[in-house]
Amino acid sequence: MIPLAYYLLLSAILFGCGVMGFLIKRNIIVIFMCIELMLNAVNLAFVAFAAHWHNLNGQVFVFFVMVVAAAEAAVGLAIIIAVFRTRETLNVDRVNLLKL
Amino acid sequence: MNLWLIPLLPLAGAIINGLFGRRFAKRTVSAVGLGFVAASMVWTWVVTFRFAGLPPGAIPHIENYAPWVAAGDFSANFGLYLDQLSLLMALAVTGVGFLIHVYSVGYMAHEGGYYRFFSFLNLFMFFMLTLVLANNYLLMFVGWEGVGLASYLLIGFFFLRDSASSAGKKAFIVNRIGDFGFLIGLFLMVKHFGTLDFTGVFGSASKLPMETAGAGLLTTLGLLLLLGACGKSAQLPLYVWLPDAMEGPTPVSALIHAATMVTAGVYMIARSHAIFDRAPAALMVVAIIGCATALYAATIGMVQHDIKRVLAYSTISQLGYMVLACGVAAYSAGMFHLMTHAFFKALLFLAAGSVIHALGGQQDMRYMGGLRKHIPVTFWTMTAATFAIAGIFPLSGFFSKDEILWRAYSSPFGAWGYWAVGVFTAFLTAFYMFRLWFLTFFGEYRGEPEPEHHPERGGQEHHAQPHHIHESPKVMLIPLVLLAILSVGGGWVGVPEVLGGSNHFEHFLAPVFEEHTASAAEEAAASPAEPTGASEITLTVTATGAALLGIALAWLLYYRRRDLPGKLRQRYQTAYQILEQKYYVDELYAATIVWPVVNFSRTVLWRFIDAGVIDGTVNDSADAARQVSDRVRRMQSGNIRSYAGWVALGGAAVIAYMVWLGVR
Numbered sequence: 001m002i003p004l005a006y007y008l009l010l011s012a013i014l015f016g017c018g019v020m021g022f023l024i025k026r027n028i029i030v031i032f033m034c035i036e037l038m039l040n041a042v043n044l045a046f047v048a049f050a051a052h053w054h055n056l057n058g059q060v061f062v063f064f065v066m067v068v069a070a071a072e073a074a075v076g077l078a079i080i081i082a083v084f085r086t087r088e089t090l091n092v093d094r095v096n097l098l099k100l
Numbered sequence: 101m102n103l104w105l106i107p108l109l110p111l112a113g114a115i116i117n118g119l120f121g122r123r124f125a126k127r128t129v130s131a132v133g134l135g136f137v138a139a140s141m142v143w144t145w146v147v148t149f150r151f152a153g154l155p156p157g158a159i160p161h162i163e164n165y166a167p168w169v170a171a172g173d174f175s176a177n178f179g180l181y182l183d184q185l186s187l188l189m190a191l192a193v194t195g196v197g198f199l200i201h202v203y204s205v206g207y208m209a210h211e212g213g214y215y216r217f218f219s220f221l222n223l224f225m226f227f228m229l230t231l232v233l234a235n236n237y238l239l240m241f242v243g244w245e246g247v248g249l250a251s252y253l254l255i256g257f258f259f260l261r262d263s264a265s266s267a268g269k270k271a272f273i274v275n276r277i278g279d280f281g282f283l284i285g286l287f288l289m290v291k292h293f294g295t296l297d298f299t300g301v302f303g304s305a306s307k308l309p310m311e312t313a314g315a316g317l318l319t320t321l322g323l324l325l326l327l328g329a330c331g332k333s334a335q336l337p338l339y340v341w342l343p344d345a346m347e348g349p350t351p352v353s354a355l356i357h358a359a360t361m362v363t364a365g366v367y368m369i370a371r372s373h374a375i376f377d378r379a380p381a382a383l384m385v386v387a388i389i390g391c392a393t394a395l396y397a398a399t400i401g402m403v404q405h406d407i408k409r410v411l412a413y414s415t416i417s418q419l420g421y422m423v424l425a426c427g428v429a430a431y432s433a434g435m436f437h438l439m440t441h442a443f444f445k446a447l448l449f450l451a452a453g454s455v456i457h458a459l460g461g462q463q464d465m466r467y468m469g470g471l472r473k474h475i476p477v478t479f480w481t482m483t484a485a486t487f488a489i490a491g492i493f494p495l496s497g498f499f500s501k502d503e504i505l506w507r508a509y510s511s512p513f514g515a516w517g518y519w520a521v522g523v524f525t526a527f528l529t530a531f532y533m534f535r536l537w538f539l540t541f542f543g544e545y546r547g548e549p550e551p552e553h554h555p556e557r558g559g560q561e562h563h564a565q566p567h568h569i570h571e572s573p574k575v576m577l578i579p580l581v582l583l584a585i586l587s588v589g590g591g592w593v594g595v596p597e598v599l600g601g602s603n604h605f606e607h608f609l610a611p612v613f614e615e616h617t618a619s620a621a622e623e624a625a626a627s628p629a630e631p632t633g634a635s636e637i638t639l640t641v642t643a644t645g646a647a648l649l650g651i652a653l654a655w656l657l658y659y660r661r662r663d664l665p666g667k668l669r670q671r672y673q674t675a676y677q678i679l680e681q682k683y684y685v686d687e688l689y690a691a692t693i694v695w696p697v698v699n700f701s702r703t704v705l706w707r708f709i710d711a712g713v714i715d716g717t718v719n720d721s722a723d724a725a726r727q728v729s730d731r732v733r734r735m736q737s738g739n740i741r742s743y744a745g746w747v748a749l750g751g752a753a754v755i756a757y758m759v760w761l762g763v764r
Contacts, residue, residue: 019748022744022748023741023744023745023748026741031744092740092741093739093740093741095740096738096739096740097738098736098738099737099738099739
């Protein structure tokens with residue numbers, strides 16, 4: 001069997017990539033994709049634990065996470081479109097009307 | 101007997117005039133101001149009449165109205181105390197006070213703030229009557245402080261003038277120093293006697309033995325009370341406020357700084373005689389201060405140019421006589437002089453006010469002269485008062501001053517030194533008073549044609565029209581005449597036995613001081629050098645001789661050989677300057693006490709502590725809050741990626757915490 005640690009390591013790397021992209025990237029859509037990446041990394045961790053401990057709770061929770069991700073994607077894209085309509089740009093640094 | 105009416109009627113007048121007087125016509129203000137004081141005076145006469153009918157056992161007549169302080173074992177009430185002494189004071193205060201109120205109607209007629217003046221004057225009457233009628237030291241202290249307040253308000257009546265408001269402050273502050281001593285004395289009384297009621301304190305004090313060692317409870321009490329009296333009655337070293345108090349209107353000087361308020365100290369010492377009788381060391385200090393002040397002030401009064409200043413120093417000097425009398429335990433002699441002095445000194449001040457009014461504001465005697473033809477009534481009344489204060493037979497001042505000088509010599513606490521100083525001061529008194537008399541009323545008029553163009557030469561009036569010299573209106577002259585009658589005849593109630601009288605005054609007051617007279621009689625009988633009637637006549641003749649000598653010297657210098665004072669001044673330049681500058685005492689106090697205190701207040705207390713520490717703390721904490729919020733504000737940058745960064749940081753912190761918990 002593949003040891004649990006490998007799955008968790010993969011999950012951690014994916015999560016780290018997601019965080020890094022979330023912090024560094026300037027395109028709003030790419031930031032959202034990184035958020036999805038983080039969520040999927042977490043899903044992977046849940047499933048790995050569920051398989052390791054032969055406990056279905058992990059798998060069920062993955063469903064919840066997926067539902068939340070889907071809803072969030074829908075709302076987030078709507079926001080992106082609204083922002084694009086007003087600011088004419090997808091550069092998150094330009095969405096700064098509340099700046100000091 | 102409803103004694104409460106006596107002080108409270110003037111209070112009602114003060115409140116009415118104070119609150120509504122601004123809208124009243126001048127007539128209404130005068131009516132209110134005079135009416136309530138007249139009512140109080142009439143009621144005092146009614147009380148006197150009823151007092152005469154009281155059996156000796158019912159004296160002192162005490163009325164308690166309401167409880168005031170009840171703290172553990174200590175209690176004090178609102179209550180009034182009537183015996184011969186307080187009755188005498190009440191009669192003097194209401195009588196002379198009423199006459200001065202009448203005079204003020206004329207004198208203040210052209211001044212602004214008319215209603216304010218009468219309100220303050222009535223307020224003063226209320227406090228003074230509370231002081232003399234109180235039945236415990238606490239209520240007396242209320243009156244004590246209150247007359248100080250009224251004095252401050254009235255001295256600074258022309259408050260737009262810097263010198264007047266400074267003089268008011270000076271009076272109040274110097275009084276406070278005396279009050280400090282008085283208060284410590286009260287605290288001692290509460291501690292050792294448990295009460296401040298007169299009956300309680302004097303009862304406990306009379307059970308204590310005579311303190312001969314010089315230090316003890318009663319001596320300390322006596323010295324502390326003396327400090328209070330020095331402040332209020334302008335004795336050394338706290339007399340400095342009284343000459344400056346002449347900045348107030350002349351009726352104020354007459355009432356407060358001649359006849360009534362300054363006598364409160366003498367009254368207080370006389371009232372506390374049970375304490376002083378048993379503390380010879382304190383009595384000695386009282387007598388020394390009294391006679392030193394009398395001499396000191398007389399020397400200064402000799403060379404002053406302002407007519408009111410001469411009278412002010414004269415007041416200090418005469419108060420010194422009264423204090424000296426108390427210091428040799430001759431309390432009734434002191435009270436006798438208090439009464440006659442109230443008559444002639446009030447008259448002197450009011451007449452001086454009449455002179456000033458006639459000259460349109462001029463107070464400097466160098467610019468007066470020859471006025472007796474122009475203002476005859478003022479002249480004759482002032483003449484009566486001048487002869488009275490010089491102590492010429494048979495005017496009132498002769499009998500009272502003579503009594504004091506006799507007692508200063510013959511009392512068991514007396515000494516010939518007191519008498520000698522007293523006689524020399526009598527010589528000086530006669531000299532400077534007749535100097536004033538000659539300079540003002542005789543010779544050629546030395547005034548300038550339009551005196552109101554010299555606004556700051558002590559002038560206090562704001563008359564706009566040029567003045568030809570005219571006599572004062574009747575409302576000002578009638579009190580002068582009445583006081584002149586009292587100055588002439590007021591002493592006849594105290595003619596001593598050696599001159600054929602029966603000294604009604606002393607017998608009247610004897611029950612108040614009786615335990616002293618009993619012990620004095622024993623001591624007088626036991627002492628070998630018992631004074632005889634013949635020696636009293638000798639002393640009287642000597643004193644009269646000294647007074648006549650003073651008059652003669654004044655006549656020489658200010659009538660016959662007018663060039664002499666100038667020459668004397670040239671020859672004795674330094675001495676003259678020291679006297680004219682009042683021994684530089686004001687400058688001394690300013691340098692040693694006032695300047696350090698003011699500087700300490702300004703640099704340490706104000707700049708360092710108030711502005712630096714207290715304001716600094718408040719300002720700095722506000723500043724710190726602002727700086728913190730400045731930093732924290734930068735979190736809300738409007739930059740989305742920084743928000744993202746904070747979210748990630750927070751999330752990492754939470755995960756780390758969870759891991760740490762899990763590891764633990």
